[in-house]
Amino acid sequence: QSVLTQPPSVSGAPGQRVTISCDVNISYFGPVIDIHWYQQLPGAAPKLLIYSNTNRPSGIPDRFSASKSGSSASLAITGLQAEDEADYYCQSYDISLNYVFGPGTTVTV
């Protein structure tokens, strides 16, 4: 079982809302961890999208939001746009595992 689990892909029509889940295997992590999210556009480097579960860095549109409850986190994109087509990764940190990334979810608009 993966440390962090994400669906391989999600899709939505322009203007719709999509969500991406990130499930934490609590066998690896303690009960309280933070989840961070990255967006990787085709051919580009990853970019920080959400940090510490719910926080958007400056410059990230408020169409992107995230939440965490228990061992599951979720990234939501509202008002889906063509430019949102990308791979999205969740990430956590553990003192022994260091940075751990989810397998990534491809969003298709």
Next chain:
Amino acid sequence: EVHLVESGGGLVQPGGSLRLSCAASGFTFSGYNMNWVRQAPGKGLEWVSYISSSSSTIHYGDSVKGRFTISRDNANDSLYLQMNSLRAEDSAVYYCARGRYGRSWYIDSWGQGTLVTVSS
């Protein structure tokens, strides 16, 4: 503005060596922990190595331990990754990445990456 520029990638034979560099600008490099993260073609992100701001603490992923060495030169705002005994599975885009601490560690800035191809 934070700017991270990697260099040093290329084609290398299995068993060979390569040294990656990352030039940092736009922030106080000596005040930040740094990382290398890689991405094999068509695959996800894999953390490779971490170095603290003063180089006092260094960590490696299991897949590169004993073969890769991370280092930094704070006087010249540079991060390095010495890669030895390279294998085909080390082929990837290697990103220089700045670590940031909120309530846990995350990466707030990434370079554009440098491609390493290990092949005969």
